[in-house]
Amino acid sequence: MAAALIHDIVIVGGGTAGWMAALGLATVVGDRYRIRLVESDEIGTVGVGEATIPLIQRFNRIVGIDEHDFLRETGGTFKLAIEFVNWGRVGDRYMHGFGRVGQDLWTVGFEQYWHRMRLAGGARPLGDYAITQQAARANRFMPARPEPANSPLADIAYAYHFDAGRYARFLRKLAEARGVRRTEGRITHATRGESGDVDAVALASGERIGGELFIDCSGFRALLIEETLKTGFDDWSHWLPCDRALAVPCESTTPLTPYTRATAHRAGWQWRIPLQHRIGNGHVYCSRHVSDDEATATLLANLDGPPLADPRPLRFTAGMRRKTWHRNVVAIGLAGGFLEPLESTSIHLVQQTIQLLIDFFPDRGFSAADVDEFNAQSRFHWERIRDFIVLHYHVNQRDDSAFWRDCAHMAVPDTLRQKMALYKAHGRVTRFNSELFTETAWLQVMAGQNLLPDSFHPLAALQPEDSVHAYLEAVHRSVAASVVQMPDHADYIARHCAG
Numbered sequence: 001m002a003a004a005l006i007h008d009i010v011i012v013g014g015g016t017a018g019w020m021a022a023l024g025l026a027t028v029v030g031d032r033y034r035i036r037l038v039e040s041d042e043i044g045t046v047g048v049g050e051a052t053i054p055l056i057q058r059f060n061r062i063v064g065i066d067e068h069d070f071l072r073e074t075g076g077t078f079k080l081a082i083e084f085v086n087w088g089r090v091g092d093r094y095m096h097g098f099g100r101v102g103q104d105l106w107t108v109g110f111e112q113y114w115h116r117m118r119l120a121g122g123a124r125p126l127g128d129y130a131i132t133q134q135a136a137r138a139n140r141f142m143p144a145r146p147e148p149a150n151s152p153l154a155d156i157a158y159a160y161h162f163d164a165g166r167y168a169r170f171l172r173k174l175a176e177a178r179g180v181r182r183t184e185g186r187i188t189h190a191t192r193g194e195s196g197d198v199d200a201v202a203l204a205s206g207e208r209i210g211g212e213l214f215i216d217c218s219g220f221r222a223l224l225i226e227e228t229l230k231t232g233f234d235d236w237s238h239w240l241p242c243d244r245a246l247a248v249p250c251e252s253t254t255p256l257t258p259y260t261r262a263t264a265h266r267a268g269w270q271w272r273i274p275l276q277h278r279i280g281n282g283h284v285y286c287s288r289h290v291s292d293d294e295a296t297a298t299l300l301a302n303l304d305g306p307p308l309a310d311p312r313p314l315r316f317t318a319g320m321r322r323k324t325w326h327r328n329v330v331a332i333g334l335a336g337g338f339l340e341p342l343e344s345t346s347i348h349l350v351q352q353t354i355q356l357l358i359d360f361f362p363d364r365g366f367s368a369a370d371v372d373e374f375n376a377q378s379r380f381h382w383e384r385i386r387d388f389i390v391l392h393y394h395v396n397q398r399d400d401s402a403f404w405r406d407c408a409h410m411a412v413p414d415t416l417r418q419k420m421a422l423y424k425a426h427g428r429v430t431r432f433n434s435e436l437f438t439e440t441a442w443l444q445v446m447a448g449q450n451l452l453p454d455s456f457h458p459l460a461a462l463q464p465e466d467s468v469h470a471y472l473e474a475v476h477r478s479v480a481a482s483v484v485q486m487p488d489h490a491d492y493i494a495r496h497c498a499g
Contacts, residue, residue: 003363003364003365004363004364005363005364006033006212006213006362006363006364007033007034007212008033008034008036008210008211008212008213009025009033009034009035009036009211009212009213009214009215010036010037010038010201010209010210010211010213010214010215011035011036011037011038011214011215011217012038012187012190012201012214012215012216012217012218012223012224013037013038013039013216013217013218013219013223013333013335014037014039014168014172014182014217015039015164015168015217015219015333016164016167016168016171016333016347016350017217017219017332017333017334017335017350018037018039018168018215018217018332018333019037019168019171019172019175020059020171020332020347020350020351020354021215021217021332021350021354021357022035022037022171022172022175022180023063023171023174023175023178023180024059024062024063024351024354024355024358025354025357025358026175026178026179026180027062027063027064027178028062028358030178030179031179034181035179035180035181036180036181036182036183036209036211037175037180037181037182037183038182038183038185038187038201038203038209039182039183039184040184040185040186040187041184042186050161050162050163050164050273050275050280051079051082051159051160051161051260051271051273051341051344052079052159052160052161052162052344052347052348053098053159053343053344053345053348053436054098054099054157054158054159055348055351055436056159056160056347056348056351057159058351059351059354063174065174067497068496068497069497070160070162070170070497071160071162071276071493071497071499072497072498072499073166073170073499074162074163074166074167074170074499075162075163075166075275075276075277075278075499076160076161076162076163076275076276076497076499077160077161077162077256077258077274077275077276077489077493078141078158078159078160078161078258078489078492078493079098079158079159079160079161079258079259079260079344080097080098080132080133080135080136080141080156080157080158080258080259081095081096081097081098081132081133081136081258081259081260082095082096082259082260082261082262082343082344083095083136083259083260083261083262084096084262084264084392084445084448084449085261085262085263085264086263086264086265086398087262087264087269087392087396087448087449088395088396088397088398088448088449088450089396089397089398089450090398090400092448092449092450094127094444094447094448094449095127095130095133095136095137095259095444095448096343096441096444096445096448097127097130097131097132097133097136097444098132098157098158098159099130099131099132099155099156099157099440100130100155100157100440101126101127101129101130101440101443101444102114102129102130102472102475103150103152103475103478105468105471106462106463107459107460107462108457108459108460109439109457110129110475111126111427111429111439111440111443112427112456112457112459112460113460113463113468113471113472114126114129114472115427115452115453115455115456115457115460116456116460116461116465116468117465117468117469117472118452119455119456120465122465122469122472123472124472124476126443126444126447126448127444128476128479129472129475129476129479130444130479131152131153131155131156131479131482131483132155132156132157132158134479134480134483135156135258135483135486136257136258136259138483138486139255139256139257139258139488139489139490140258140483140486140487140488140489141158141258141486141487141488141489141492142156142486142487142492143156143158144156144157151478151482152478152479152482153482153485153486158258159344161260161273161274161275161280162275163275163277163278163280183203183207183209185203185204185205185207186203186204187201187202187203187204187218187223188202188203188204189201189202189227189228190202190214190223190224190227190228191208192228196327197327197328197329197366198211198214198224198228198229198327198328198329199211201214201223201224212328212364213328213330213362214328214329214330215329215330215332215357216329216330216331216332216335216336217332217333217335218335219333219334219335220316220334220335220338221335222321222331222334222335223335224329224331224335225321225323225324225326225329225331225335225336226321226335228329229326229327229329231321231322231323231326231331232321232322232323233317233319233320233321233322233337234319234320234321234322235317235318235319236318236319236320236386237317237318237319238410239318239386239390239393239410239412239413240318240339240340240386240389240390240393241286241288241403241406241407242268242269242284242285242286242318242340243286243287243288243315243316243317243318244284244285244286244287244292244295244313244314244315244316245282245283245284245285245313245314245316245340246282246283246285246292246295246296246299246311246312246313246314247280247281247282247311247312247314248281248282248299248300248303248307248308248309248310248311248312249278249279249280249281249307249308249309250278250279250281250303250304250305250306250307250308251278251279251304251305251306251308252274252275252276252277252278252279252305253279253304253305254490255488255489255490256274256276256489256490256493257274257489258489260272260273260344262342263302264396264398264404265283265285265298265302266289266290266298266400266401266403267285267286267289267290267295267401267403268283268284268285268286268290268295268403269283269284269285269342270282270283270284270298270299270302271284271341272304276493276498276499277499278308279303279304279305281299281302281303282299283295283296283298283299283311284340284341284342286403289401289402289403290403292313296311299311316338316340317338318338318339318340318386319337319338320336320337320338320379320382321335321336321337323375324336324337324353324374324375324378324379325357325371325374325375325378327366328362328366330353330357331353332350332353332354332357333346333349333350333353336349336353336378337349337382339382339385339386339389340389342389342392343385343388343389343392343437345385345389345436348436349381349382349385352378352381352436353378356374356377356378357374359374360373360374380433380435381435381436383413383415384415384432384435384436384437385436385437386413387412387413387415387416387419388436388437388441388442388445390412390413390416391412391416391420391442391445391446392445392449393407393410394407394408394410394412394416395408395420395445395446395449395450395451396408396449397450419442420446420451423442423446423451423453424451424453424454425453425454425455426453426454426455426456426457426458427453427455427456427457428457429442429443429446
């Protein structure tokens, strides 16, 4: 006999995570479940997850968000890439662009012919063959266009930058229109029933809100998953030593760039996220290597315009809960763990957890097999993203500070070590079990930070060298000609989605 269905879902905390969960669940379950979100205006949200990756478009399609309305409401801009400055060596610059690099050529991947010509001295920088990188550098943008056939214009992949506070309010409006009930109030504690599951949250007002499935979006506090259930936390700071951040907006400047920038400093890095109405900035750093005052001075000295507020401090530990789903509580967002926003994965991990919850949505029986599989898949995604971020720190040739020397010599996770060894031999990058970052993403970061293979796929040697060189040059010319057809990023926004 099937177990009884759940009727009451309680989301603890608002912000991006809470309202994404509310809207996603309300869209899927309609009015068959009661969804209640509890948040307090007294408690601020972290609100710095303002850059995304292209998979957010999938969430927008599912919940029915119009792209232009969304960007207008959130002061958003388009994002084609992330530029990395000073990550390999001081003075180095490269981009991790979305979408593909090059075009298919004969037997093996494009990158293998690039490796061959690079070793022969006949290849351009990798980014010259990628339309999103070249468009980003030219400050141009347009959505992908399927015509003409085989044009790089069909390969334009993009994401967004937006104001996190405005985004949460935008999601709230949509969620409430679909039946989500919001309760204003500060939660003092949660209570557990005889089974050990959470059965209610208690508010400072004295109100008690009961439920059957609880979604913990309470941020770093982790009110339900940790404070109440004592789930445990896996600390990854030995691989990701940064433990503090400062965030500050500044006035906008021109041009309006369609990419995020991550600039490495002496003991961390600085983000730059251009919006329509301001630029979001922040400094992620390791407090063992630089003081808070020094970190603040570095941040403020590297803004494009006057600051619009005082820097806001954040403290964190990189890692994740030992279980993202424990008993009848699912942790989403910062309650589930933290990975610094170097590759703009914070909002994606929220989206990923919501999707997993939908895939393994429970009845009152809370099947242990379902929960275990949910946790296994969640951990896989977190760990593979962790490896990609660790790669940025580990593959550096900087000798200007102890921080970077320590990162270069640290022992990395076995999964990352194996991937790097495979690449170093013949330039091969494998993507396992639909992990988030593609072969092209890994290629761009490894090559951008001067990790280059000793050889290439043997089958890339089957074609005459002059033919390979001519094809690479044809790809470069095709990309350059396509970029010229694209409008200026700021002009595109002004025409379609200016706030």
